[in-house]
Amino acid sequence: MRALLLESLHPRAHEILHGAGIEVEAHDGAMDEDELIEALKGVELLGIRSKTHLTERVIEASPSLLAVGAYSIGTNQIDLSAAARHGIAAFNAPYSNTRSVVEMAVAEMVSLTRRLAEHNRAMHDGVWSKSAIGAHEIRGRTLGIVGYGNIGSQLSVIAEALGMNVIFFDMAEKLALGNATPMPSLHALLAEADIVTLHVDGRQGNSGFFGREQFEAMKPGAMFLNLSRGFIVDVEALKDGLESGHIGGAAIDVFPVEPKKKGDPFVSELQHVPNVILTPHIGGSTEEAQRDIGQFVSSRLRDYVAHGSTSLSVNLPNLSLDQVQGSHRVAHLHENVPGVLAAVNQVFAEHGVNIDAQLLATRGELGYVVTDVASGLSREAVEVLRNMTGTVQVRVLS
Structure with a gap:
């Protein structure tokens, strides 16, 4: 898994992601749309501050992107609706600076x-x-x-x-x-x-x-x-x-x-x-604040890709999740319409998948159901979930 960190983020941000086995590429400056589209090829995680804008055009051109971290208080530099529609979780640091x-x-x-x-x-x-x-x-x-x-x-x-x-x-x-x-x-x-x-x-x-x-x-x-x-x-x-x-x-x-x-x-x-x-936009630019922001946002990104936790996400339904307890964890992001949970469980039942634990949260037009299964998860079951009407994204975490 690869992460792209822009705008001179604190070394602590790099350390947390690198410690989770994520390959980190860092740049000092911001990027415009064309630069960002090129840089995000094959990248799953993006870290930015206030100068880089994650627009709908960039999002649509970046199919591998799973999550974006705004290492700042605000998130107006991110098209949150477009990110949610494409299953991209967004996190920020509302208190750290x-x-x-x-x-x-x-x-x-x-x-x-x-x-x-x-x-x-x-x-x-x-x-x-x-x-x-x-x-x-x-x-x-x-x-x-x-x-x-x-x-x-x-x-x-x-x-x-x-x-x-x-x-x-x-x-x-x-x-x-x-x-x-x-x-x-x-x-x-x-x-x-x-x-x-x-x-x-x-x-x-x-x-x-x-x-x-x-x-x-x-x-x-x-x-x-x-x-x-x-x-x-x-x-x-x-x-x-x-x-x-x-x-x-x-x-x-x-x-x-x-x-x-x-x-x-x-x-x-x-x-x-x-x-x-x-002053050059340095209100939150102390070493203490930047370290705390790096710690906070990178931890959210790490937990999302590793465990599916969306706790404190600003655009997806929030679920606070620990490490995977069963053999697999299936994270299913979907349109928030009646009957989706029943349909997900019907797929598991038809494919002989035994459920250990399950959590559901909704937020606006999106729902997020996370299911831990001990055994029996087949590639066919995952594909059925992925092709099910209303599915935005399916991820299998081990």
Whole structure:
């Protein structure tokens, strides 16, 4: 079995797959569609971060692909529906780098309110400009968190421990942690927050979510952070707000268009704007986070190909499975229609297959039944299952 790992994944990701007897090929950069189609010939497992996109075209051209791992929080770079229709399991790391992103957000809030970027630039230019003008503590200031998920809620707790007042807005109803206050609307939050930080997901519906209207609704002099997705912010509107002084400073880690690999040129309207911190999409890029992500996602890929476990898959029915207990394990992914389980068991009965254990899970349009059999599994029985109406994929694991 072969795995292709792209975008400079942590060595731990390689070690886990290699330790499972999987041949690993690694590349530092991302790949476009044509490159990926060529590279995936004969490859069963794919590991990517945010720059490589697994599109429907790539999926249809890669019949050997069994699973893809997004070594990141988001999965918007994967066509999850197309992957599911072709029996390709998708996994991600929804929690492994939340602490790293939160710590960076705190560091940037302090840096902006103390205007450290400007002081640093002046010192490098040989200018001694000691002054308290425009510098503030974050204690007692109001932090507005837009998106109260894993990252936003953890930031909420830490910010409150630092003495900040925390308000938040989320499209879904969320339980407030500590003394954080939910706001009835985004505009209500913007009217009160001294610092606004975005932590929303990468669904396409969020494109252009934060634009000129939202920047104009912010308090004069408020700071702005985006460590979530680049395409959700109107960068030109942000630049105008910064240059007019309405926005007091900004820290931006993600951009609408980002270079494919380390060392590529980078251009943004926000370059050379005062009190702006620009970083190359490194919110989750600590050695600790990347190690944990490598461990988590590669373990999911290993367990799926070895045991059929789909635990924490983002697009297939979830079954948490241990090692194969019988002689064989038959994993049958199928369309979620009535009668499939009965039909599967009828095939086993007609071919003299004795069932030791069986689990079924469904998710939307898909069902997943895993059957452990002690003996009697014939090639003919497997072929009947494979050709049965509604079958998406059949795998036999030993």
